[in-house]
Amino acid sequence: MxxxxxxxxxxxxxxxxxxxxxxxxxxxxxxxxxxxxxxxxxxxxxxxxxxxxxxxxxxxxxxxxxxxxxxxxxxxxxxxxxxxxxxxxxxxxxxxxxxxxxxxxxxxxxxxxxxxxxxxxxxxxxxxxxxxxxxxxxxxxxxxxxxxxxxxxxxxxxxFALPTKATTAPHVKSKSKLVLLQCLTSDSKKNWGLEKFAELKRTIEISLVDYEVCVLGASFERETLAAVFSERDLLICDLPEARKHLQNAALLVTGDTSIKHLAAQVGTPIVEIAIGSSDSTKTAAYSAKALILNSDVACAPCSHSQACPQASHLCAEDVSVEKVFGAVWDQLSGEKIAQKNHIRVLERAVWSLYLHNESEPSYREALQNIFEQLSQKEISSCLSAWNEHGTLLLNWFNRAKAALPSREELAGKKNFQSSDIADLILCAQDILKTKRDEAGYFQNFVESLLTRFSHPVQIYDRVSAALTEAEALLNIRSSFTQYLQTSSTEGAYYAKGIGQLPISGFEETGKSVQRNLENAEL
Structure with a gap:
């Protein structure tokens, strides 16, 4: 083949x-x-x-x-x-x-x-x-x-039905205790700043005296890096050489670069600073050993195709040297910061069930995958917020469904105006304003109202298709929620001791109720 x-x-x-x-x-x-x-x-x-x-x-x-x-x-x-x-x-x-x-x-x-x-x-x-x-x-x-x-x-x-898994193989720690910094990216919006990297380097060297800190760079980056770092700090190399350095390193601190993907490939622990147009969910280092630091500013992540619209580099300013050093400390000490967003883990499960497009979604298998990521206590703690959000999603769906005019009604419109679908537009605006549809249940619904059309009937077809998708997702979410609630209840009972009863039976009378092996009487 x-x-x-x-x-x-x-x-x-x-x-x-x-x-x-x-x-x-x-x-x-x-x-x-x-x-x-x-x-x-x-x-x-x-x-x-x-x-x-x-x-x-x-x-x-x-x-x-x-x-x-x-x-x-x-x-x-x-x-x-x-x-x-x-x-x-x-x-x-x-x-x-x-x-x-x-x-x-x-x-x-x-x-x-x-x-x-x-x-x-x-x-x-x-x-x-x-x-x-x-x-x-x-x-x-x-x-x-x-x-x-x-x-x-x-x-x-x-x-493509290809087996893929994030890097989890053990990384052999270097005896040299080498920390590598990749300071420059292909886009200035994604650069944290050379001065900040220099300060991070000094902080590591002062606080972790047995660690060596070096700066990775390509030959065309030498002059830029030399303006801040000394020549002895620089490791100017090509990709194969960079790979060897990464294999020998205890940690890589980097922005959104090709080097982070190379580090993920060889199993090097990573602290990634995801700023500018870098979207850590989509293209972060695909490794279980990567610790991602995102900016909380409202404009991030921005578009790849446009320059930073802000007066100053807000997302870079939002990530302090202290925050990055804390991540470095956690990675080197093995005490990795917990980055789990419990609700997000559950949303991924719902969408996975939907995207696998099976006639009978495998809820039990999805639940097993959840248990590999979240503890019973973590699941129980987020169920209330999960159910509350489910109610909000269902209300949006019912509101949009009720506001959609019939196909026949739109087909008969000779002079169509936006006021004819005003309730639909208001519903979409509310969804956008709340910023609570992070999982994108209604993304296609909102976009269906933003696209151009040549006939009003196209609005019905597009909105109807988007709502059909949302309904299918919400049905899967509802069924999955039932499994979650059942597992949570069973876990609560077990925690109270019901699940720890002795195999020999109930001991309420001071002795177990056991079967008599000779005459089969209780």
């Missing part, structure tokens, strides 16, 4: 996809796996060793120049793409996986003659491949600042 994977994203994204490549190798151990990636990221070959058999390069920079610069023939880029497609088709791939999910990768995959296409592709002028609920969720939540309950790797792993 021969498989092609398309990953036309940035370096950090490709490194982040390592668990997906490993999952693909585990699922098809004897397959020949080829990877199509952008030419400027050829250094990744030394990082994905053992999971990719052949690398094929797409020269995106040259093709873009060919389309925009006068000294190129107008058909040059088209000819180059056509040549690439012919080369790929000669490989006779059995299957392809699109890990990129943008228009470019969709057009390329659509042009290839591959019988089994997984993920987004273009065919006959239309985008296809989003039949899987996990892929639809991925497509809806990763295009902008929409909230997601799941990590990038989790979503594609579930969508």
């Amino acid at each position: 021969k498989i092609l994977v398309l990953s036309l994203l940035r370096l950090g994204d490709i490194i982040q996809q390592a668990p997906l490549f490993k999952g693909l190798r585990e699922k098809y151990p004897h397959a020949e796996i080829h990877l199509l990636l952008n030419k400027q990221f050829s250094s990744v070959e030394k990082i994905l060793d053992g999971v990719v058999d052949k690398y094929i390069y797409f020269d995106r920079d040259a093709l873009q120049k060919g389309l925009g610069e006068a000294n190129y023939n107008i058909l040059w880029s088209y000819t180059e793409v056509e040549r690439l497609i012919q080369t790929l088709n000669k490989e006779n791939y059995n299957a392809a996986y699109n890990f990129t999910h943008n228009k470019l990768s969709a057009y390329l995959l659509g042009a290839l003659q591959i019988p089994q296409k997984n993920g987004l592709y273009q065919e006959e002028g239309r985008f296809k491949g989003l039949t899987n609920p996990w892929l639809r969720y991925f497509n809806d939540r990763f295009s902008g600042t929409q909230k997601s309950l799941f990590h990038y790797v989790e979503l594609l792993g579930n969508a």
